[in-house]
Amino acid sequence: MSAAPLLALDAVSKRFVRRLDAAEKIVNLFGGNRREEVVHAVDNVSLQIAEGEVVGLVGESGCGKSTLGRVVAGVHAASSGRVLWRGRDIDSLSGAERREATLKIQMIFQDPMSSLNPRMRVRDIVGEAPRVHGLVSSGEVADYVDRMLLRVGLDPSYKSRYPHQFSGGQRQRIGIARALAVQPDFLVCDESIAALDVSIQAQVLNLFMDLREDLGLTYLFISHDLGVVEHLADRVVIMYLGRVVESAPAAELFADPNHPYARALLEEVPRIDTRKRVFQPVKGEIPSPLAPPTGCHFHPRCPHAMPRCREEAPALREIAPGRVSACHLNEA
Amino acid sequence: MASTETPAGGAAPVRPALDTPFRRFLSDFTDSRLAVLAAILLVTIIILAVFAPWLAPQNPYDLAVVSIFDARLPPGSQSMDGVTFWLGTDGAGRDLLSAIIYGLRISLSVGVASAIIALTVGMIVGLLAAYAGGRIEGLIMRIVDIQLSLPAVLIALILLAILGKGIDKIIIALVIAQWAYYARTVRASALVERRREYVEAAACLGLSHARIVFRHILPNCIAPLIVVGTVQTAHAIALEATLSFLGVGLPQTEPSLGLLISNGFEYMLSGKYWIAVFPGVALLITIVTINIVGDQLRDVLNPRLQK
Amino acid sequence: MTRETVLEVRDLRTHFFTKAGVARAVDGVSFSLARGEVLGLVGESGSGKTVTGFSLMGLVDPPGRLVSGSIRLGGEELAGLPEEGWRRLRGRRIAMIFQDPMMTLNPVLRIDTQMIEAIRAHAGVSREAARERAREALARVGIPSPDERLAAYPHQFSGGMRQRVAIAIALLNEPEVIVADEPTTALDVTIQAQILYEVQKLCADTGLAMIWITHDLAVVGGLADRVAVMYAGRIVEQGPVDAVLDAPFHPYTHGLIGSVPSQNRRGERLTQIPGMAPSLLSLPEGCSFAARCPRADAACTVMPELSELEAGRLARCHHPHRTLETARGGAA
Secondary structure: OOOOOOEEEEEEEEEEEEOOOHHHHHHHHOOOOOOOEEEEEEEEEEEEEOOOOEEEEEOOOOOOHHHHHHHHHOOOOOOEEEEEEOOEEHHHOOHHHHHHHHHHEEEEOOOOOOOOOOOOOHHHHHHHHHHHOOOOOOOOHHHHHHHHHHHOOOOHHHOOOOHHHOOHHHHHHHHHHHHHOOOOOEEEEEOOOOOOOHHHHHHHHHHHHHHHHHHOOEEEEEEOOHHHHHHHOOEEEEEEOOEEEEEEEHHHHHHOOOOHHHHHHHHHOOOOOOOOOOOOOOOOOOOOOOOOOOOOOOHHHOOOOOHHHHHOOOOOEEEEOOEEEOOHHHHO | OHHHHOHHHHOOOOOOOOOOHHHHHHHHHOOOHHHHHHHHHHHHHHHHHHOHHHHOOOOOOOOOOOOHHHOOOOOOEEOOOOOEEOOOEOOOOOEHHHHHHHHHHHHHHHHHHHHHHHHHHHHHHHHHHHHHOHHHHHHHHHHHHHHHHOOHHHHHHHHHHHHOOOHHHHHHHHHHHHHHHHHHHHHHHHHHHHOOHHHHHHHHOOOOHHHHHHHHHHHHHHHHHHHHHHHHHHHHHHHHHHHHHOOOOOOOOOOOHHHHHHHHHOOHHHOOOHHHHHHHHHHHHHHHHHHHHHHHHHHHHOHHHOO | OOOOEEEEEEEEEEEEEEOOEEEEEEEEEEEEEEOOOEEEEEOOOOOOHHHHHHHHOOOOOOOEEEEEEEEEEOOEEOOOOOHHHHHHHEOOOEEEEOOOHHHOOOOOOOHHHHHHHHHHOOOOOOHHHHHHHHHHHHHHOOOOOHHHHHOOOHHHOOHHHHHHHHHHHHHOOOOOEEEEEOOOOOOOHHHHHHHHHHHHHHHHHHOOEEEEEEOOHHHHHHHOOEEEEEEOOEEEEEEEHHHHHHOOOOHHHHHHHHHOHHHOOOOOOOOOOOOOOOOHHHOOOOOOOHHHOOOOOHHHHOOOOOEEEEOOEEEOOOOOOOOOOOHHHHOO
8 A cells, every 4th residue: 555544643752741830849949859740641652544444542541542542633732743644744734724634633532521512502512613614604504513413313403402401322422413514534532432321332333333334434443442442443553551562453453462461451351251250360550651660661560571671662563464563572 | 324213313302402501500599498588689689779769769869858957867757848767867867768779779880890890800811821821820820819818908998099089999999809809710610621521622623712712611611700700799899888988988979888887887876876777787688698699609500519 | 049148129119309200210129149149230320220239228318218128138127227227237247339439438547547447336346456357358359568558548549459448448347248339340451350350259258249230241241140130220131140141031131232342243233222211200101111122012011020031030021032133243
């Protein structure tokens, strides 16, 4: 494939710095030892997503998957690295081109309550952006909103209502309609079904699959739920403490995970077909992202850790076509 | 299109159509009988104040009507023209009931006007601080801190000493003494709202900063502002009364409640209690009702108590 | 199974008397629990599973009230006990673990203070003996170096560790029954596996009986002996985990299992339950699932009884089939 991927991340990092406040600076004047706290939420991540692909981004809390999603969606600016949309650095674009690229990438959020403005009616939530950006004329907005609501399976006659009058699943559909209203090519779904009931999760997942079919959407699907990712994704990227540890086609990864963390994660997902199993947990806790372990971040919990893992962070290496993993074991 | 077949979406929303934010608010507010009572009383007071010229028995500023011979009559006495002074008269022979109603008019308008102006100023400054962050926020919030650490009466006294008397002057003084409360309130709630996902969604949708601040964040900060606004209105009324009592507030010709109390105070020892006490009671009732309504508003509008 | 029954719940009804009407959150729930048994109580939000748990603890607050029914713990009737009676019981014979461990933990007290108090509230032992018991309890739930951890405050623990401490506190007085309300839902997969591992060991080693309230069928499959599925305040199906998950009788259970992505072929639409759960304030006449049920017909306008269809297997349905038509990769 020589065509540029739809979206590419080139060595993207995102750091959050908590600066010292005045009081702490004064403490330091008197010999205090207050330091700025830096969290490497996303640490040098490169990623390509082809048009029409569904990439699942998996990891536990603090792994930076949500932050990465927000960098992709343009909610956070990357601290370093580039985000390329159809081969062009979004930061280098200006004016209309930049707005175009921003609108083409939309995000579906986790919390169906806080992601909708409680003081706005559904028709304004969905219709505001297309109207402001002139995607539809103000005379057509009402019709356009109706079409969007139908598209996500909501009855347009309820568009004068407020978000709190809907159920969780319906609210999530409103959020999807809002994103679709600016005609995106790419959806970042950040734990978009995690807050919903099981039977409603299936409805929303089906909606995502229908939209992919009908509109040719590309997805970055962020989730801690491996079952969902396995079902939906073409490719899976696993993150641990800000770094990608493995990236592989979904079928291959679930059949034979390479990285020890990927293996642990897959083994520990409860599955409905495994009954009265004996849980064999990986030891230890997820370290604080404020002070990640040296070398390979996973080494304190890894059953195969060697002295080298403590000192040197393993690079991502191709272990099979289209498949990379960051583990020193692969070199032996 | 497969997705429209899902009956899920077509199903009715969880709550009925009539359940607008305002209706919910009304239903919650009427939970407390005391608050309803206070609200009714407050509306009555406001009506009295607004329509004072038509409701008051006498125009206390009209020197043709007021007679010095009627001065300091006890409650229930009659004037020489046969008019009954239900609450008595003051030192200048004004009907006290009318004087109180007109005084209420002045006290309320000073309180409400200063609250609205202070709210507007504080809201804009607070939103700016929350959204801009960094040095601008630091600077604004330090000014707010300094302002809040000084007693409001003291600030107002100093300002009035410089500005002189007059309704406009006292409103300016009250605004300067109180804007910081609003700024702090708005900043606090705007900081919370700013981090919510709907603001991130608005950024994703490419909406402008101004639109995000004023159309998305601001409407969600209004509730605590209203609460602080009511309480601060009561505060402003009390502050104005204090200043008038101290003689730096309003001119003698158009007495507010504070000035009426102050005028009546000299007669307290001679047993003519009503001249100071009735305006005092009126002031007390006004402030207490506003505060009760404010408290109930706070309970009803508190987002943490909402389901 | 002839294991001794510790908890026997008969026709439990807990209703909430709200401004908008009476919500029948729990409406005629019956089940029993044997020593060492784990009962999975499964349902979606609003199904009444949590209120059932709170009712068992005597923790239902106004406007909720236990309207009728019987809760027998080791032969003693708990329904109708005065608050004082509940207080003596709670934490001693029946204990609860919440989704948020901070419901149990006091943020301003050290762990040892809290644990020693919890012991001495029910047993007349010396501080030293109580401290020793607290230390043992922490060790039993897999907390490393319990001696040091005793002197810590709750905020010094991670989420998973806090949940372990909450479990340790629940275990302190060796209760007969523990009610666990979604205790691992907020935790990461690897941490959830650790807790499930400890819980599994505890029940097997000590004969502790447990009610595990969750929406996650996969966790139930891995942990529980028996499962009860709740819908709109009633148990709709009950039976041994294997039997229920492999071949459910009730169409709702069937739908729930079908909604789990791993039960479907990759990339295909999930079998979804249409619609959403009815409001507890306005439950329909007859079967409350009828409006969403593919098998519904005229008979369903009458509320079906919970009837025993096989030994140990009950379902509340006029049309119980024991099939999983579409699941398992479309075996039909």
